[in-house]
Amino acid sequence: METRLPSRFNAAALGRTTTLCTLELPVSHFKRLAALLLDGSGEVRASMQFDVSQDGVPTASGSLQGEVRLTCQRCLTPMDHLISTAFSFGFVASETAADELPDYLDPVLMDEAGDVLAVEMFEDELILQLPLSTLHAEDENCVPQGETGEASQAPEPGGKTYQPFSALGEMLKNDDG
Numbered sequence: 001m002e003t004r005l006p007s008r009f010n011a012a013a014l015g016r017t018t019t020l021c022t023l024e025l026p027v028s029h030f031k032r033l034a035a036l037l038l039d040g041s042g043e044v045r046a047s048m049q050f051d052v053s054q055d056g057v058p059t060a061s062g063s064l065q066g067e068v069r070l071t072c073q074r075c076l077t078p079m080d081h082l083i084s085t086a087f088s089f090g091f092v093a094s095e096t097a098a099d100e101l102p103d104y105l106d107p108v109l110m111d112e113a114g115d116v117l118a119v120e121m122f123e124d125e126l127i128l129q130l131p132l133s134t135l136h137a138e139d140e141n142c143v144p145q146g147e148t149g150e151a152s153q154a155p156e157p158g159g160k161t162y163q164p165f166s167a168l169g170e171m172l173k174n175d176d177g
């Protein structure tokens with residue numbers, strides 16, 4: 001039997017019941033994540049099992065999926081990105097307790113009442129799943145913005161030499177007298 005996880009929940013109580021929970025949240029609820037995206041469209045879904053570790057720490061393990069929309073850095077058009085990852089969290093009340101968690105558990109801080117916000121629990125994990133370089137795949141119709149088509153050479157990454165602060169550096173160097 002599955003229970004729908006509320007946006008705010010008591011981690012310790014859920015751990016004692018070893019409940020299987022599901023969660024669905026719009027991407028727009030993850031403010032820091034959405035700020036890195038083209039827009040807040042899409043949805044995040046998670047399925048997780050609550051439990052208590054051998055050391056008595058409430059835990060939640062499961063999988064996290066989502067679709068987010070980024071901007072391709074080559075053609076500047078929208079690009080959909082699928083997120084799919086697994087997690088094992090340990091719920092702790094302090095940074096000290098977080099340091100004592102076994103390696104397989106990522107710490108999630110509870111408030112004084114033992115409550116956790118679902119958005120805060122998953123946001124860092126979602127941000128970590130964004131690609132380092134946002135570019136369409138080779139076989140997609142992806143043409144650099146402003147290019148006419150006659151020069152079809154691939155753009156060199158990091159090939160730009162424009163350094164807006166080099167002049168400032170010179171000024172600072174000469175300003176020591």
Ligand SMILES: [Zn+2]
Binds near residue numbers: 075135136
């Ligand atoms: Zn592209």
